[in-house]
Amino acid sequence: MRMKRFIEDLNNLVGTTNGFGNLVLSMAERSVYAMNNLDAEVAKSVMDDYAQVDYLDGLIEEEALRILMLFQPMVSDMRMVAVILKTITYMERIGKYCYNVAKAVIYLSDAGVKRSYKNISAMGELAVDMIRMVTETMKDRDITRFEEISAKDQKMDELRDLVLNKSVEYMSRDPCCVDVCTYFISISKFFERIGDHACKSAEKITYMVNGKRVNYN
Amino acid sequence: MVMIMDNVIDIQNVNLWYGDHQALFDVSMPVQKNKVTALIGPSGCGKSTLIRSINRMNDLIDGCRVEGRMMFHGEDIYGPGTDVIKVRKKIGMIFQKPNPFPMSVRDNITYGPKIHGITDKDKLEEILEKSLREAALWEEVKDRLDKSAMSLSGGQQQRLCIARTLAVSPEVILMDEPTSALDPIATSKIEDLITELVKEYTVVIVTHNMQQAARISDYTGFMYIGEMVEFDKTDKIFQNPSKEMTDRYISGRFG
Numbered sequence: 031m032r033m034k035r036f037i038e039d040l041n042n043l044v045g046t047t048n049g050f051g052n053l054v055l056s057m058a059e060r061s062v063y064a065m066n067n068l069d070a071e072v073a074k075s076v077m078d079d080y081a082q083v084d085y086l087d088g089l090i091e092e093e094a095l096r097i098l099m100l101f102q103p104m105v106s107d108m109r110m111v112a113v114i115l116k117t118i119t120y121m122e123r124i125g126k127y128c129y130n131v132a133k134a135v136i137y138l139s140d141a142g143v144k145r146s147y148k149n150i151s152a153m154g155e156l157a158v159d160m161i162r163m164v165t166e167t168m169k170d171r172d173i174t175r176f177e178e179i180s181a182k183d184q185k186m187d188e189l190r191d192l193v194l195n196k197s198v199e200y201m202s203r204d205p206c207c208v209d210v211c212t213y214f215i216s217i218s219k220f221f222e223r224i225g226d227h228a229c230k231s232a233e234k235i236t237y238m239v240n241g242k243r244v245n246y247n
Numbered sequence: 248m249v250m251i252m253d254n255v256i257d258i259q260n261v262n263l264w265y266g267d268h269q270a271l272f273d274v275s276m277p278v279q280k281n282k283v284t285a286l287i288g289p290s291g292c293g294k295s296t297l298i299r300s301i302n303r304m305n306d307l308i309d310g311c312r313v314e315g316r317m318m319f320h321g322e323d324i325y326g327p328g329t330d331v332i333k334v335r336k337k338i339g340m341i342f343q344k345p346n347p348f349p350m351s352v353r354d355n356i357t358y359g360p361k362i363h364g365i366t367d368k369d370k371l372e373e374i375l376e377k378s379l380r381e382a383a384l385w386e387e388v389k390d391r392l393d394k395s396a397m398s399l400s401g402g403q404q405q406r407l408c409i410a411r412t413l414a415v416s417p418e419v420i421l422m423d424e425p426t427s428a429l430d431p432i433a434t435s436k437i438e439d440l441i442t443e444l445v446k447e448y449t450v451v452i453v454t455h456n457m458q459q460a461a462r463i464s465d466y467t468g469f470m471y472i473g474e475m476v477e478f479d480k481t482d483k484i485f486q487n488p489s490k491e492m493t494d495r496y497i498s499g500r501f502g
Contacts, residue, residue: 033499104457104497105485241487 062154289502339412402433
């Protein structure tokens, strides 16, 4: 009976965590779309969803702690609950960065900006890819997917440097575009941070799957 | 395992039968000096049989037969010239249910040393206090040494049994589910005590409490139907065991 309840509760926890991952992935996809198209409406929907991220983060944490208290999970179950507790924090942060991207998009759209940088779009695509790697692996435990995550993270860092250098160049040429460029720099920083959090999540999920500590950063 | 020289006890390919029934199959396990080695596994898996065979408690059971080598400091515990009394003096044992003798606290402790030939009163008093202090019981019983041991609480009785074992200067202490009859506070006192004892002694413990094994032991052996399924460092066994079956047992999937 105790075991049956434990397995049910654990499955529910995993289910809610996967739902949380799907929500964050969807926010990332929409924030990238909003940025590419300077679409304030879509950006607004991302910002609205953050409340749900905050709620789920708290809910999952509470549920995981309840499972720890009631069942004291061991070995692979313990790794799973511990990794869920860590990963939701990374996912919540990713959700917050999507929110920040969306907020910046609304500002840019209001400022009459019509198109984004190509390199920022590429960063957005990378961010979505990396989050998808994490959410998919959380479901099917196929950690071979993470073989590419370090390379993607490195690419992300290179693109951020390019965006920064280019923006500085624009700003020094035309001080009028300082505010717009500052927002673009911020967006590139948000995507770069999303990449870092995705890498940390991937490290934890690898530990959940095979008990081994790895470093993807 | 890691340092062969540090093994106080080395169990090598031991098979054990109770009459026609084979209870242990080719079991091997090292016991390292000044470490706690835990044995876990479902009821009937042979862990109590194994621990009892270390100080030849199974000799008392009719039809019990042991094959293989069970080395204590390089000498076979089952060798022809082995002094069983000496083995049991050097390798003491604590059981699930506290079993003090129906006599005073003092007599419980001094009984063993007297049997082994110590008659000097001062020496016996010294052993009495030292053993009770080591068992973290002295402060609780120093004013009632002549009261019956049966008047102590369950947890105190168990610590008294540990003190009684310490009184004959053992090297190894075997504990067969020493806390399963005790409440959580008494259990935690015994666990603290084991952590202290292992600085001077070597401990082998059988327990059904997974968290207890994880908390107090350095090495853990998982047994199933008479076989040693997996033996490794405790952290490894409880975080990432090599065998799927170990994971399934510890996480409560069976057993």
